[in-house]
Amino acid sequence: MAQKFNGQTLTFQNPPHIISHGSVVGPEEKKGPLGKNFDLTYEDAKCGEKTWEKGEKKMVSDSVNLALQKANLTTSDIDIILGGDLLNQLITANFVARDYDVPYLGLYGACSTMVQALGLGAALIDGSYADCVLGYCSSHYQTAERQYRNPLEYGVQYPPYKQWTVTGAGSYILGRVGGSTWITHATFGKVMDLGQKDANDMGGAMAPAAADTLIQHFKDLNRGPQDYDLILTGDLGRTGRKILDSLLVEKNINLGEKLQDCGAMLLTDEKKYGSGGSGCAASAVVVGSVIIPKIINADINRIIIIGTGALLSSLTVKQGESIPSVAHAVVIEKIPGGENNNG
Amino acid sequence: MAQKFNGQTLTFQNPPHIISHGSVVGPEEKKGPLGKNFDLTYEDAKCGEKTWEKGEKKMVSDSVNLALQKANLTTSDIDIILGGDLLNQLITANFVARDYDVPYLGLYGACSTMVQALGLGAALIDGSYADCVLGYCSSHYQTAERQYRNPLEYGVQYPPYKQWTVTGAGSYILGRVGGSTWITHATFGKVMDLGQKDANDMGGAMAPAAADTLIQHFKDLNRGPQDYDLILTGDLGRTGRKILDSLLVEKNINLGEKLQDCGAMLLTDEKKYGSGGSGCAASAVVVGSVIIPKIINADINRIIIIGTGALLSSLTVKQGESIPSVAHAVVIEKIPGGENNNG
Structure with missing residues (x-):
């Protein structure tokens, strides 16, 4: 095999x-x-x-x-x-x-x-x-x-x-059948920790993991930003998105407006929500209800969603540990030729 | 495929x-x-x-x-x-x-x-x-x-x-190579909850999940107790093991001494340790360091290990919830013809 x-x-x-x-x-x-x-x-x-x-x-x-x-x-x-x-x-x-x-x-x-x-x-x-x-x-x-x-x-x-x-x-x-989109690839990430200890800044802690997984993904498939219509992160928020953008620019990867964050898109009022939304639900609801409909409507064709996770607990914060993070990605694209859409 | x-x-x-x-x-x-x-x-x-x-x-x-x-x-x-x-x-x-x-x-x-x-x-x-x-x-x-x-x-x-x-x-x-044993099957279990609320009796809460997974495993592969040299649970303890034995006898499955529990084997002093050991480590250390050597030494040939998990948290206990449990199983057996043993 x-x-x-x-x-x-x-x-x-x-x-x-x-x-x-x-x-x-x-x-x-x-x-x-x-x-x-x-x-x-x-x-x-x-x-x-x-x-x-x-x-x-x-x-x-x-x-x-x-x-x-x-x-x-x-x-x-x-x-x-x-x-x-x-x-x-x-x-x-x-x-x-x-x-x-x-x-x-x-x-x-x-x-x-x-x-x-x-x-x-x-x-x-x-x-x-x-x-x-x-x-x-x-x-x-x-x-x-x-x-x-x-x-x-x-x-x-x-x-x-x-x-x-x-x-x-x-x-x-x-x-195996149904829907209009499919998952073609998955990239599972490593646990990264650059020593960030501020539990209020999870976007900053998670951005390096997102960068690492995306760069690895491009390398593994010999692809680049041009192969994706949208590069979406789960919940870096506005602060974490900026850091990720900077980390990628350092590696000569310029995403510009192709880089979006589900949490930042969901909660935009900065006075109330700070840097934006976080949590498993951010990517869980935005990918399915906002992004996949855009793929179905042919606005975009192929995306990568990079889910980001801060692997802390309240105990590790109290014990003075820094915040390890991980990022996993999947590629979602329109099924060529199309399938019946019940999604 | x-x-x-x-x-x-x-x-x-x-x-x-x-x-x-x-x-x-x-x-x-x-x-x-x-x-x-x-x-x-x-x-x-x-x-x-x-x-x-x-x-x-x-x-x-x-x-x-x-x-x-x-x-x-x-x-x-x-x-x-x-x-x-x-x-x-x-x-x-x-x-x-x-x-x-x-x-x-x-x-x-x-x-x-x-x-x-x-x-x-x-x-x-x-x-x-x-x-x-x-x-x-x-x-x-x-x-x-x-x-x-x-x-x-x-x-x-x-x-x-x-x-x-x-x-x-x-x-x-x-x-893919090395060792003397391999994993031939896995049976993933359903979450079971028979309404047990006593967080001190996790063996009692988990036994029904272990029974369900084992019975399902036998059914899926058209096998029975005679096909296994040892039927091992992770951490039901002595109390949970007895309950599992009774639940299986009700279904005309008589395991007798073939049914053993890693936690009960590890900590035997009832005055100090009560019903025996529990925790992820029970099966993690006993299977690898006690059971696999027995397979390698040809004392036994094929076993099934049923890991049991009580899916409670301290919060669910405080909120008066009963204890959902799950049991997953894998079959481990000696590699026919043998492989070099570095395990």
Whole structure:
């Protein structure tokens, strides 16, 4: 059998299709410039549940149901679920999986988890270990603040470069037929740490990992910026995006406006949201509900999404550690010749 | 391409070899009946580091170095690392990966994580997405007690069926040549929850997941207990093992002494350790350092290891949730005809 990887990049022989996607966001994301793109929005971050954590779980369940409905599938069609979130022990992803009679693998790549799930899910399908994979991911402002920083009631003031965790959930169904886009490659990244210790500046901590993965991806496939219509990062925010741009310019890679960030696109009010959105949900909802429709409408053809994750915990911050980061990427493009679109 | 799965079970066409293994344990495990089997033991749970968390990280790094040395490999031979642990945001696995210039994917299946890594790693190699995979996992009594229950200084008394988190780390190198055993199948499990809410009885919470995965495995491959020399669970402990045995007897599956539990084997003093050991490290160190040598010495030929994970967090316990659990399994057997043994 031919080797299907080079360097850090997997090349799928029969690229798995993105059959459908479901997105759910909270009140802040609804108010933002992309608010109308999402399938379902909640005014209440608890989504009518008793706790924020149960609200986050409800968002994931809703996004799964939306993705299944759009694809005209049920959970019995799913061979394996890949899920993750930011909460300790992945309680959102685990408790959602409890409701389904489907094998489940928990993944943790912090805010890169959605891209990690898409890459691994594509490998499982292309490798013939599954016909249909469900991947989901979530983040939530209130649950993340309480866990990583301070309870909101403290009213702590943050520096302007801090990001705002996106409240939302995204689900993707990957399979062999259906949809209009497919995943052709995945590049899994190394853990990078340049010694940055400021937990309010995760964009700065993650930018070097994003640069490393993108440069490696270009090298592995002998490609460059000209081969992509859009180079998208998950949640570097405006600050991290600028740093990534500078790091790439140093290597003579000039992306200009081709470089966009899901978190920055989602939450634009700098006074309220600082550097922009962060969290697994940023890429999970923007790629499926904003970018894939652009590919389907032929505005763009081939993109790379680089999910970025800051691998810290509140304990490592207290113990004075710097912030290791990782970035995973997948390439999504329009299926040549086209397929029926139910995504 | 032929479908390589049936039901929940993956069948590897070219079963990946377990090339080598490294194990490190702490003081309690060293005193136990298996103490002499492990590669490296520490009398001090901090391993000479400033904190327990840094001690846990040291154990993982040591186990990686041991596995690499035994295989006569360096990290530059590794295509991808799969790692996980029990600490919030997988800080042990993440911070260990920071030291290596190798792509890294974080996994979370609670105490089933080592088996999840072996199954996914085998799929990546069999599917030609990697030639060589490093998987590692750890748990640590002091870091886990502080995070999941109470600081040790409180001196809280626990019921006799409670388990004792194993302090240790195990690393496995999977590849295409070398070693004397290989991984022929993986069965990924569903999340089960029968409503058990007692966080001191994780064996009871996890036993139904182990039963479900084993029964499904037998069904998918049309096999039964007679096809295995040993049916091993990760960390059900003595209490959970009894419950699993009863659940299987109800289904007319009688395992008798073929059913063994890594955690129960590791820590046998019931007065001190209650129901036995728990934690990712239980299966990570016992399979590689106790069971695989038995396969190599031809005492046994084919085993199934069922890693069991309780997917709770301290927050879900406080919010009154029951404990969802998952169990993943891999089949390990002697390579027919034999290979050179450097494991």
